[in-house]
Amino acid sequence: MKRLPVLVFFLGPLAWQVLTSFWPEPELTRALPHALTVANYAGLGTTFARAVLNSLLVAAGTTALCLAVGASAAFAVAKLEFRGRSLLFGGALAISMFPPIATVSPLYLVLRAAGLRDTLAGLILPYATFALPLTLWLLTSFFRDLPDELYRAARVDGCTPWQAFVHVFLPLSWPALATSAILVFIFSWNELLYALSFISTPSKRTIPVAIALFAGEHVEPWGQIAAASVVATVPLAFLTLFFQRRIVAGLTAGAVKE
Amino acid sequence: MASVSLDRVRKAFPGAPDAVHELSLEIADGEFVSLVGPSGCGKSTTLNLIAGLDQPTSGSIRIDGKPVEGLEPGERDIAMVFQSYALYPHKDVRGNLAFPLEVARLERSEIDKRIAETAELLGISKLLSRKPRELSGGQRQRVALGRALVRKPRVYLLDEPLSNLDAGLRAQMRAELRRLHQKLRATFIYVTHDQAEAMTLSDRIALLRAGELQQTGTPREIYQRPANRFVAEFFGTPRINVVPARVLGLEGDDLVGIRPEQIELLSERASGVLEATVEEAEMTGAELWVTLSLGGESMVARAPSDFAAHPGGRVWIRFPADRVLRFEQSGRTLSQTRL
């Protein structure tokens, strides 16, 4: 039962939040509520529903972009020879360590000049800063683990490098693609700084921005905030519950040398 | 079918000695040639160069008399069997066999016909809808072979195809490869580090060491007239004995080599024999490998299994003088003069 204090520490605050979300707002001053209510959820309204949709769009868009671009590049880095191969891989690793604040100012100016500031599409490219290196890292280590002889066999069988990628390596890589997709989705779903900096219209906010800036007219609406938090957490709770093996494998990929 | 010729082929990787150095080799149409050598000798690199998976730094390669420079691997009319078999894990056996033909855009009916023929030939007709992971090692090996055969290429390149099989299966596949070669009459280039495998399979052997060709010849030539000490020591189990000439009572300061099976052991003194002490006797079943001490050197001789040899005991040896190989002092080249 050594696990109990650990579980209390990590899940206790979440449980309290769930309870708060069903807690009637006027009763928040009491030790415990008399009755539970769904009023906090009902009161979230369309603005927050928009935020959920926005987050979904941005996270899905980032995931699609990074997988589309990252898979072929990772295959090239892992199995082919070309100029700039180590530059790409090393550069991607270095970029994943960049603090996002370092690129906020120029990206803001560029997005503004391109008319993409305050648009959801304008968030997807900046999100590639952290999402694409992650995709490259995961997929490259996956492709590296597939035998070189498989590539050479495909070449001898008449494939161009591109055909070898499409017909042999891509069909084999769906586990790694799934892992990358889940992690990129989570990271994009959770991002705050870029979204806060580049989005100004309330109806275009993503969930983290909406929750960070959630405000009532006079006092903080803690019950509604709790309800919004629960809504933002539920999809991630499902992801972690169903895909925890993949997530753990992805997070710790390359953490230990075989 | 086609000949393969390599003309002063060189392959250099940055910051390392040449992986293949000025290699010239003529392989005739329909010949079974083995490239042999210890690991890192350049044999696999040579195979990759012929396949077009790697480009030579200099020199030229011709298949059927035509230079293949700039041709993609798929355009060279070759097929290759890999050590790990490299079967496509997501395709079933039929898909694996069909893949090279699909890439080459053959007619569906032709593809089906060839798959049926090949599966029949290799006895894998019942496995066509299985995935590679559902096959045993020997079955995978056959599918890998089949994927090469369906293409009816002019040249087969085989990169240590038997080294992942257990001993029994390996002997069986060896015989099957030999049969297949005779039936197809195609050119086979076979890479192995196993000298016994090269001996039993090949029409001709090319021995490489550190990227340099040491000798080419039939198995018999290579075994009986090795070009240098390295070649002499590479072939034969147990290894050839190399000792100073005086140990065998011969003239000169050179090193000489005598194979273990050429040494005759006697339990009594006779005329023209040398005296030796038994250090150790290893029973292998059919025969006895006896380690002898003679003039401060160790030598191994093969004796019938009932020969009585006890460590510390005394024996006498004799050998046919014309079977002694004489190496130059450098140890590298063999003088042509026979004793």
Add this chain to the structure above:
Amino acid sequence: MKARSQAALLAAPAMAILAGVAVLPVLAAIWLSLHRSILVFHEERFIGIANFRFLFSDGRFWSALGTTAYFTAVAVAAELLIGLPVAMLLQRGGGFFRAAILLPWAIPTAVSARMWAWLFNADYGLLHRLLPGVDWLGSPRTALHAAILVDVWKTTPFVALILLAGLSAIPGDVVKAARVDGARPARIFFSITLPLLRPAILLALLFRSLDAFRVFDAIYVLTEGGPANATETLSIYAYKTLLRSGDFGYGSALSVATFACVLGIGLVFLRFLGRER
């Protein structure tokens, strides 16, 4: 060769995107930091290193740097100290336990910070009810530690997973051999497990230090840098200068300074890790 140029083509889109969204912006930020640039005044003028000269005499910068360093050091140390025992608990398996631990890591920092803000609430928060008398977010002394607690809650699972991977890589035979040699569990932990875990610990330290040093979300949501700038980190200060004051010149200088610090930390760690291999 045909094959070679095709390889470069396969990698080209990714390279272009990374160059466009990361490499060029960092260079542009450096360029911007050499300017006086106030968006609302449409002012844009090259002033050399004047921003950095100002930065060196800017007390608020040094205070933010100190806050960031303190936050990083304490948070990462706590995460390692808690993460190791959690990793050892995780080692005994249990899919649900693993998923439960993973949950705090998976939810948005903004959400978890809001959640903790409610727990810290000075009137009705749960922590306030359990431990009355502490105004967690209202007092400069405790506010930073409250932020550290939120970070520890959220990222200890990540640290534990990295350490778990390290623990799983230790061959069971080594531990068996130590037991046969008569070592007791504590001895095995300090003489076998911990030394063999070193690379994983260093890696967790590297990831977490770089990540903690750029902390923004938790503090922005909890305190926005207050009270009295007591929780203002470099990222928060740079953000406020850029997007609240619209001072893109000095804000970029602060961003570049943050970048330089992260780069420095990264290089130091890579040197240690390099020695490890």
